[in-house]
Amino acid sequence: MKASAVRARTQAINQLKSVLVTADPALREALAGLGNAEVFRACARFADVSRHEEVGVEAVLQATRITLGLLAHRIGRPSEQIRNFDARLACLVKCHAPQLLDAVGIGPDTAVALLITVGDNPERLDSEASFAALCGVSPVERSSGGRQFRPLHRGGDRQANAALHRIVFTRLRVDPRTQDYYERRIKEGKTRREIVRCLKRYAAREVFHLVRQLQSGPRS
Incomplete structure (x- = not known):
């Protein structure tokens, strides 16, 4: 439901910006800088x-304004729907697994x-390891000639994989420890892709131990 609301909002935003591109210059200037x-x-x-505009207003400009308003x-x-979804999700997580929200980069x-x-x-x-495999972030041994490497397998739950991806990239932006790790590994000759794979595996380990803290209780 939230994903469909996000898509609807994005589509409407793109349409509005497209109308603004071809709108009257005076109208564009009035909205510039906002x-x-x-x-x-x-x-x-x-x-x-x-x-309530008078009939004398230029028809094209009036039509543009009406279109932008609609x-x-x-x-x-959909923005209101998204806010409601976010509030409900936050309430659910705080009730059933608040420890997840204490970790850097994990939102509702x-x-x-x-x-x-x-x-x-x-x-x-x-x-x-079983949780990492379930999320599709456990490495698989591969070789090419004399070179050994460990790519992540493409199985597992793709939504969980995407969630770990968001955690990693949020931490790369805001978490000093993750940033220090990234810089250290870069100096060791690792590629960005390899480092992200390691960070996703570490995030899966952390989430696993946080989830294991859940106590059995009434199902809702």
Whole structure:
């Protein structure tokens, strides 16, 4: 549901920006320098104002304003849905697995994706290696001539894999420890891709131990 709301909002935003590109220069100038949220609010007002404009207003400009207003309202509806989804997801995670939210880079969306992968019976995952395999981040031995390498296999739950990917890239932006690790490995000659693979494996290990802390309780 949230993914469809995000797609609908993105589509409406792209349409609004496309209309602005070909809009009257004076109208574009009036909106220049505003952030996205301010632009959307300004355009939303066009839908109401345009209804009361005099007949003498240029037809094309009036039609552009009405179109921008309608698109802005279309952006607002899925945005409200997304906020509601986020609030509910945050409440669920705080209730059932608050320890996940204490880890750097794990927000409600990511936590829910990982909890869905674990399922209602986390005891079935008897080791961090089994969880890594379930998420598609366990390495597989490969060789090419005399070279040995360990790519990640392409199996596993792709939603969980994407969640670990988000964790890693969030940490690369904001977490000093992850940034230091990245710089150290770069100096050792590792590629960015290889380092991200290692970080995803480490993230899977951390999540596994956090999820293992879950206590059995009433199912909701």
